[in-house]
Amino acid sequence: MIKSELIAKLAEENPHLTQRDIERVVGVILERMIEALEDGGRVELRGFGALSVRSRDARAGRNPRTGEPVDVRAKHVPFFKSGKELRERLNAEDEG
Numbered sequence: 028m029i030k031s032e033l034i035a036k037l038a039e040e041n042p043h044l045t046q047r048d049i050e051r052v053v054g055v056i057l058e059r060m061i062e063a064l065e066d067g068g069r070v071e072l073r074g075f076g077a078l079s080v081r082s083r084d085a086r087a088g089r090n091p092r093t094g095e096p097v098d099v100r101a102k103h104v105p106f107f108k109s110g111k112e113l114r115e116r117l118n119a120e121d122e123g
Contacts, residue, residue, distance in 0.1 A: 030057075064105060074112035081106045 028036075030053065037049045060070045064080050071077040085101040109117075 072110070074110050076107055076109040076113055079106050079108075080104070 034046065034049050034053055037053070038044065038046050041049070060078065063070050064078060067080065069077055069079045080103050083102050083104055086099050088097050088099040089095065090097050
């Protein structure tokens with residue numbers, strides 16, 4: 028699902044709200060999540076999962092096309108850990 032599909036689904040389920048209002052709400056929610064991660068925080072959505080930021084050290088890498096060594100600088104990357112309820116729902120069909 029992409030952002031526009033989420034907005035369309037919410038608009039379909041909430042006909043009393045305008046598309047513009049839904050777009051604004053989704054945008055605000057995502058922006059607040061990004062701001063929390065930028066500040067070194069964590070975003071936890073119970074039943075769905077948690078987003079956090081992990082640091083990756085600088086390292087020596089290789090250009091896959093030429094095989095030449097390249098320096099890869101240190102960086103921060105988002106990390107997602109799924110929640111228990113999400114994992115259970117994804118694996119529900121395996122139990123039957």
